[in-house]
Amino acid sequence: MSDDSDAEPQRSVPTRRRSPGGAPTIYDIAELTGVNPSTVSRALGKPGRVSAKTEAKIRAAAAQLNFRVNPMARALPTGRTHTLALIVADITNPLFFRLVRGAELAATGAGYALVIAESQESGDAEADVIEQIMPSVDGIVLATTRLSPERIAEIASRKPLVVVNREVVGVTAVVPGVERGTQALVSHLYEMGHRSIAYLSGPVTSWMSERRWTIILEAAEALGIAAVEIGPASPTLSGGREALRRVIASRATAVVAFNDLMAMGLMQAAAEAAVVVPDELSVAGFDDIFGSELISPALTTVRAPLVEMGQRAVVGVLAAVSSEDDAVSEDMPALTTELIVRGSTGHAPGGPFSS
Amino acid sequence: MSDDSDAEPQRSVPTRRRSPGGAPTIYDIAELTGVNPSTVSRALGKPGRVSAKTEAKIRAAAAQLNFRVNPMARALPTGRTHTLALIVADITNPLFFRLVRGAELAATGAGYALVIAESQESGDAEADVIEQIMPSVDGIVLATTRLSPERIAEIASRKPLVVVNREVVGVTAVVPGVERGTQALVSHLYEMGHRSIAYLSGPVTSWMSERRWTIILEAAEALGIAAVEIGPASPTLSGGREALRRVIASRATAVVAFNDLMAMGLMQAAAEAAVVVPDELSVAGFDDIFGSELISPALTTVRAPLVEMGQRAVVGVLAAVSSEDDAVSEDMPALTTELIVRGSTGHAPGGPFSS
DNA sequence: CTGAAAGCGCTTACAG
DNA sequence: CTGAAAGCGCTTACAG
Structure with a gap:
């Protein structure tokens, strides 16, 4: 009786996707392994919340389907985007290269993506950029010069924020000595x-x-x-x-x-x-x-120490993100600066050593 | 009868948030203006889909509440993250500064955020980074050197992709002459x-x-x-x-x-x-x-012309993103290179002009 | 340990 | 032009 025109309406199985975007979802894994999607979510999240056996099955299926959790979908219920913003004044200033690299390293190492935005050395642009990027990120590293302390404090009250190369009362700062x-x-x-x-x-x-x-x-x-x-x-x-x-x-x-x-x-x-x-x-x-x-x-x-400053700024933001605690205590050894003497400085003209 | 211990259970009005995250939602606007959330969504989206009067009210309320659409929430139903990825081999190579700036300009100008990721000059890292960032972005600009043409073509089949400074069959490329x-x-x-x-x-x-x-x-x-x-x-x-x-x-x-x-x-x-x-x-x-x-x-x-190359790469990705059409036709004037003669080149030693 | 349900904030057919 | 509903892919109390 494999008759398609069967009078009996087919029981509408809620066939979850195999989405047009193509990416597999936890529903695909659930189907494949015969468990509930919530179990898949748990197995792939914190370990130990699911029997070892089930977890193994689920992980195998995930691997087989080449599953990647959709960061957008995860961000919605959790409020965590796993993305950090680094705002610099001018991307082409070589000063920022090492800073960016340090921040990148620390962010990637912690499983976070880093969005880099440029404020083009303008105060208004800076505020706009931050305002725009805010909802997408869990925290912000600010390496710019144009914003007022009041604005900065206000932003810090909304999201974990670390400023680089400046001090603002009540805001975590990474400033070398x-x-x-x-x-x-x-x-x-x-x-x-x-x-x-x-x-x-x-x-x-x-x-x-x-x-x-x-x-x-x-x-x-x-x-x-x-x-x-x-x-x-x-x-x-x-x-x-x-x-x-x-x-x-x-x-x-x-x-x-x-x-x-x-x-x-x-x-x-x-x-x-x-x-x-x-x-x-x-x-x-x-x-x-x-x-x-x-x-x-x-x-x-x-x-x-720019690379280290970038790293530390990200670590600081991450600490605030996870502890959700506004009181970010810093116990790291002080960062310091060092004189590098090269050829552009020499004896004062007219002095005892001048030629 | 303002008795809290009233036997009658309070009718559970589904009071929609004023979310803990603090950010106002379209429900807040809907409440404030007395319309349906879907109307708010339409008013704030493409214009002309709602009466001018309603739209004005909604916009006023949005401004009053300092509303920003939540990009994660929007991404879920639409599949559009409004974010682009730029993958570079080494952030500290000054080559990338101007490229990044160009890309940044074009992306920001189109209302897109730009995520910059570094592959550290390693092929495996490159593949990982891309795999990881893929679900979060609408398209990718690849300015790296380590990936095989096959891998690149494979990625291009999944997301809009533009490669910079190389050519891969079937993939849009930005390469100066x-x-x-x-x-x-x-x-x-x-x-x-x-x-x-x-x-x-x-x-x-x-x-x-x-x-x-x-x-x-x-x-x-x-x-x-x-x-x-x-x-x-x-x-x-x-x-x-x-x-x-x-x-x-x-x-x-x-x-x-x-x-x-x-x-x-x-x-x-x-x-x-x-x-x-x-x-x-x-x-x-x-x-x-x-x-x-x-x-x-x-x-x-x-x-x-690195800045322009960065811009053009982003424009190319954006074109593919919006047309959803795989056939990206390029009609832009060719980018070219130019010799800049400075002091490091001179007469050959031993030649007629040598000292 | 696992399932069923509700919800994150938005969009978008579907009706009217 | 606007409302009501369903759904995007995930997480997380709540039960059992």
Whole structure:
């Protein structure tokens, strides 16, 4: 009686998909193994919640079907997307490469995907980008400079957030100790005979630029030498280039730029203006980005542990994500900075060692 | 009778959330405006499907509640995540900065998020990463070198995919025309008196490395000069450094590296070995990455339009995503490469112009 | 240990 | 133009 036109309506078995998207679901596995979908879910989730035998069957079926849990479907009931956002100001700034790599490593290692978004050095864009990405992620690493502390605190109240290279009250921060490297830099310049140092600052909104200047100022005061702040300027090659004139006018014999990019711009402009580095002007930067070693003379810089900073920022976010506890206590050893002396700094002109 | 212990059980009104996550939902808007949630969904989706009046009310309420559609929830019924993946081999290779920026621009401009994943120059990792990210994205841009054409074609059969800097039958590719810049480079070297050129190749699996070598070989043959391939080598600074010995041994007077990073490594090693560039050895690379201009002497290179390539790759994926049509026809003007002559190439030693 | 049910927040035929 | 319902693929109390 295999008659298709049987009067009796076929019992409507709720044949769950084999979805058009093609991807197998837990229903396929359930069908294949003869268990309930919820059992499949349990077996594939935390182990030990299902008999070893059933679990083995289910895992085998999952493997056979090449099953992957649908992250979207999982995110809905759990509220967990297993995705983190890293917001940077400018993707093309080499500073971010190592930071991104560190964050990537830590995120991937924990089974999280990392969405990288760029705020294009604009405060409004920054806020928009964050607002837009927020619902898709479990937490955020913020490595930008334009947002106000109030906005940041507000975002932190909504999602786990870690800021990099700045401090905001009540928000977890990953900031290397700048003192060590920076003081070493000023001492180094002092020993080379410099008695007047210019600091070329970055964006006004940059907490880190402010911080670096403060330390330079204090170190200069302690040594009894002159220090002057020039800027603010764009934290880019051109920001550095455009500042050369003011640096020269300051009569400082050494200039420390907010970052390596600016320092390099300064050196390029100096070369074009036939100002010899370091004989006539010593130049130093911060971060030790790719290229610092390549430029000629190679750039003296205060190196930051960027890869580790990226990793740590992600670890911090993840800790907040899982503990759901707002109180994120940090017990990790302090991150610090280190002076790398290269050819761009030398004896002060007119001093006892000058040629 | 406001007695809590009222015997009559309270009618369980299905009070829809005001979710713990805090984010407002379309149910909140529906409640606030007195319409059905489905109407809210329609009003906020494609316009014109709801009366202007209702839509206005709904939009006002949405704005008031600061509503953002939950991308996960939307992805489930639609299958669209509004997220794209960009897979790169090595995030710290400056080559990718401009590519990433272009991709970012195009994606963000289209309302898509971009997930960046790194495959760490390993074929297995590459496959894993892709497999893992697949369910979360609507399409993929692949800028890696390790995957076999078969694997790539297989992936392309499952999701919209665009490959960058390589060609795979049946898969949309964004590849700049290498001929122009490369031929110009060989001509330039020829005119400088070079009669023997070495090509330092990248990974064996690199389609683009092969392609560049082919063109150099053909150009050299056409000019009647010698060309030799050295390698394969790692597409990194150290890959370049380690190859110097073999380059010298080849007696070629000019070396063209697979990419700028390798060319720079070669120059660093040359400097350490007191081999003067370009007087004793001319060096050139590909891509014109950040740093090429900074190294001394500055690097002669064949520049690729990386930002535009990134944009175009995303546009290509998006086209496939929306047309759902496998036949992606490309009508865009060809992308091309351009020779940038800088200081690292000069007259061949021993030639009529040599010092 | 396992099944049945409800729900995550949205979309989309299906009626009207 | 709008409402009611079903469903996307998963998770997780609730029973047993």
